[in-house]
Structure formats: C-alpha cells, structure tokens
Amino acid sequence: MKLAVVGGGSTYTPELIDGFARLRDTLPIEELVLVDPAADRLELVGGLARRIFAKQGHPGRVVTTSDLDAGVADADAVLLQLRVGGQAARQQDETWPLECGCVGQETTGAGGLAKALRTVPVVLDIAERVRRTNPNAWIIDFTNPVGIVTRALLQAGHKAVGLCNVAIGFQRKFAKLLGVAPGEVHLDHVGLNHLTWETGVRIGGPGGDDVLPRLLAEHGDAVAEDLHMPREIVDRLGVVPSYYLRYYYQHDAVVEELRTKPSRAAEVAVMERELLEMYGDPALDEKPELLARRGGAFYSEAAVDLAASLLGNGGSPYQVVNTVNNGTLPFLPDDAVIEVQATVDGTGARPLAVEKPDPLYAGLIAQVTGYEDLALQAALHGGRDRVFKALLAHPLVGQYAHAEALTDRLIAHNREHLAWA
Known part of the structure; x- marks a missing residue:
C-alpha cells in the first residue's frame, strides 16, 4: 500500500506519522511519500518521520520529494x-477583517473566503494530476476550508472525502468525561464543516442510549470551558455546538478579544519555528509535546480510520466525514457537502439518516451553504462581484458596507494568489 501526503512538510505531519506507526495493523502502509515544495522543511519532517517509524518498528519506507507527479504516482x-x-x-486572514469590525479567522468569515480563493484552484490542479497518474486513488482532504474544498473536488468528479478532527476530538473528550472507551461513543453530529452541533451522544452506536442530557448536567462546566463559551449558552441550546460557533453566537465579543491579543497565526508561527528546530535533532524519535499545542489533535486516528475504510482494510463502521448531501438534509441542495456520521467503504461515504435539525441550526446551515455556493463560484471563476456577493451572503459579514470594504481588502492582500486579480 502506498500513501502520499501532499503538504508533507507541515509541522502537523509528525502527528500523522505517529498515528501511522501506532496503527499499522489497521493501515499497513508499505510506502509513505511526503510531498512538499519546501525542501528544507520537508527534509526535517522526513527525517523525524523515519526515526518515528524505526522506533516503533514500522517496516514501511518513508520517501520525501518535491516532485508532485512522482510522489502521487501509483x-x-x-x-x-x-x-x-x-x-x-x-x-493576514486573521487581521484585515478586524479593520471592518468582522471576525478575523482562517476558515470562516472573510478570512475563510480568502483561504478558499487561494486554495481551491491549487487543490483542483493537484487532483487532476493525481487522476492522470492514478485515477483509482482516493483523495482525503484535510485542507481548510474543508467543506468548500471537498465540494470543489466532488463537483469535478474526483474520488474525494473531506476530513476534520472536530468530531473525533469531541468523541475522545466525552468518552473521558463519561468514563467509557472512545469507541463506545457515537455522536449525532450534524451540520457543515466548522458549523456543527452534537445533538446526541449515544453509547454503543446509532441506536444507543442518548446520554447528552446527563453529560451536560454532570460536566457542563468542563464542556463550556472547552468551547470557550459561557455555560449558559450550552445549557439553553441543550446541545454541544462546535467551538467555531462562538464566532456566530458571540461575534462582537470575539472581535474585541481578537483585537486585544496576538493572532493565532502569530502564536503558531512561533511554535512552528520551535518545532522545526526540534525536528532537526537527530536524537528526537517521537512527536514532541509541543505539537499538541499546534492543533490537529487526534487527526492521525481519524485519517487512519478513513483511509483504512476507503482502501478496504476495515476501519470503524461509522465515521464523521464531509461528503455529498444527496437528500440527507432535505432543505439543502443534493450537491451540498455536509459533515455528518456516515458509513465508509471502498465505494465512498454514505451519510446516515439525520433527524431534521431544529430551525435554530437549520437556518444557519442553509445560509452558510448559500455562502459556500457563492464562495466556490468565486474560487472557480474569479471576479470582484463574485467575491462581494459571497461576503454579503456570509452571516459573519452580511452588511453592504462591510462586504464592499472587505472585498477590496481581500483582493489587495491576496493578489499574488489570484490569477484573475
């Protein structure tokens, strides 16, 4: 089995490598290729990857290359x-939206649109090159904004499934609070990428007892603290929103918070420098503790599970993924990409039936889906007017004057990445 990681020079990668090494029986990789244009980072990460495999007795071969076509071949x-x-x-994504009084965040709002515009054309080019080299390969997208990127891939006819670590993070935290094994916890997870709610927490599978009311009653403070939201919000909702919902439910307070502290990007940049220095230490043969603060917790377990299922090596019977709606949420277009529990096998992902969401959630899901429609059109075809319409449609922008000002800022800060600008 050969697996290629495009963006393999990321400081995230050792988290992925650690999971591949530990879970080699689930996903028996014979060759792992790390592909990245940044040769200096790639060699640091690749060296650590080889040492992690060696320490844990993984027989697979780790290869590094800046040649995309060679890396994804076969x-x-x-x-x-x-x-x-x-x-x-x-x-930049986290800074210039604040100038207009809007949330500055890399995956949602104006910053998230900028990231989509930069990313979608690049991902589609990579996917076309994968298809030319090996049309049977599955593409697992962890690139944000996952929902928009996965939708672009699926609409272009690629064999793709989107992946996010939010759900598995909740599963692991809830399991710890409830004193059960993670595999016993099944989430009623519904929404779009980074716009989801846990409307049920079941023990034993989809038909198991819903212990969400007990979880909130006994551990509400811990859940709310993890979300960075007041417990009152969680109690009144009666569900567990993704921590990205704080940008919607507490927009103005979050904007003020973001204006008065260093950006997350600045914090991550410092961590990345420290991590890359660590990765260059030939004595390091495990992922460092600092990596946990970088983000992406449990990403490796989710990736192994998904890849194993897609490649016919087992995997969990149910997984939270980003895949095509096809009527699962009847108030959305069939070709929308949703994030829900699904069964996954070699033919792809099929969403489980979902109880119709409360209008409080369904309305926001529908509005953000409309934004994602417009965002994808802007990413595929360019043009100031398309960017403006996407921003006007986003609930974190929504006002004409804000959309006008943000459009100009977005284009000015991203001109080098926008072929049409």
Missing part, C-alpha cells in the same frame, strides 16, 4: 493538507 490514497501562502497569508 498511490492508493492521497491526503491533502495544504496551506497556500503559508502562515504569512494566515496572519
């Missing part, structure tokens, strides 16, 4: 974890 699956423009672009 791969059974290609995992995408790109950041077009690097941390410098992320710093």
